[in-house]
Amino acid sequence: MNKVLIDRRGTVLSVERGLRRFAHHRLPNDSDPLTYAIRHLGLLEVAVGDTGARIRLRPALISPRALTALLYLLGDLRPRRFILTYCDRGWQQELVPGFDPLVLRIEELVYGVRSLHPTEAFHAEERPLDPEVTVIPAAFVKLLRQWVMRRGILPDNPRAPFRRAGCLGRTTLVEQIGDSRMLVSFRGRHLTHYGTAGWTEFVGRPVDEQPDIRFSAAASAVYGEAHARQAPILQGCEGTIAAPTGVGRRSIYERLILPWRTQDGQRLVSGVSHLRGRTDWRSSMNAALSASSS
Numbered sequence: 001m002n003k004v005l006i007d008r009r010g011t012v013l014s015v016e017r018g019l020r021r022f023a024h025h026r027l028p029n030d031s032d033p034l035t036y037a038i039r040h041l042g043l044l045e046v047a048v049g050d051t052g053a054r055i056r057l058r059p060a061l062i063s064p065r066a067l068t069a070l071l072y073l074l075g076d077l078r079p080r081r082f083i084l085t086y087c088d089r090g091w092q093q094e095l096v097p098g099f100d101p102l103v104l105r106i107e108e109l110v111y112g113v114r115s116l117h118p119t120e121a122f123h124a125e126e127r128p129l130d131p132e133v134t135v136i137p138a139a140f141v142k143l144l145r146q147w148v149m150r151r152g153i154l155p156d157n158p159r160a161p162f163r164r165a166g167c168l169g170r171t172t173l174v175e176q177i178g179d180s181r182m183l184v185s186f187r188g189r190h191l192t193h194y195g196t197a198g199w200t201e202f203v204g205r206p207v208d209e210q211p212d213i214r215f216s217a218a219a220s221a222v223y224g225e226a227h228a229r230q231a232p233i234l235q236g237c238e239g240t241i242a243a244p245t246g247v248g249r250r251s252i253y254e255r256l257i258l259p260w261r262t263q264d265g266q267r268l269v270s271g272v273s274h275l276r277g278r279t280d281w282r283s284s285m286n287a288a289l290s291a292s293s294s
Contacts, residue, residue, distance in 0.1 A: 001047040008042045010065030053079040058087040059109035093138035095131045113277030122239035137274040139167040140256045176267040182207045193241045212242045223269040226259040233257040251278040
């Protein structure tokens with residue numbers, strides 16, 4: 001792969017020349033100079049191969065000039081597919097199927113995700129699980145491989161596949177109790193929409209006893225659908241969630257739903273989310289809504 005850097009002035013540089021520009025910076029011990037430059041100085045890395053390209057950036061530091069230079073460079077080369085790696089409270093990686101989806105995705109990362117369904121409390125639409133047509137988080141791809149390899153059977157440690165795929169913190173596990181009810185058996189630590197009560201008070205309780213019943217009912221419906229199909233489901237979601245603390249949250253995210261079984265035949269479903277954007281606000285109405293829904 002041919003690799004170049006783009007600085008904040010929009011200048012395309014070789015890697016060696018780009019790294020020389022900040023040679024006077026004192027780096028933390030064991031820090032990779034290129035990763036440091038991307039994360040702290042706003043440089044952008046582009047590696048182009050025969051059929052695809054890899055891009056690394058930190059959206060919060062990308063300048064308009066750098067973004068313009070990137071799009072001109074890729075517009076001339078027109079790779080067929082992309083790996084987009086970006087830093088947002090940690091490194092994230094996505095598979096992007098073409099140039100036009102890449103432009104839209106980078107604009108979302110740099111300028112913010114726009115609400116497409118502002119009048120709906122919750123909206124979900126199914127998307128093709130095909131990296132040729134859909135932007136898919138790399139963690140979803142890794143988890144799908146685990147699911148196929150294991151034929152949908154969870155190991156004795158049911159969290160292991162999600163930890164290997166790097167998505168345990170954004171995973172919810174629910175198990176079927178009776179014919180139709182589902183119980184939340186695990187909720188990852190990065191799922192903070194219910195505050196700390198989401199990991200303590202409300203784990204181990206049925207889905208219909210979660211704080212925001214409207215939100216939970218929509219999730220419960222797709223959990224049941226996954227087992228009916230015996231197949232993965234990928235959704236694009238946007239919804240408002242009320243919490244007992246009075247903090248409301250509007251989130252835009254992708255959700256991968258997978259049906260599982262344990263060795264003894266217990267049915268479980270996993271839901272893993274990949275957050276695109278969110279808005280939080282505090283309101284007594286949210287606390288009242290949550291209390292009335294529970």
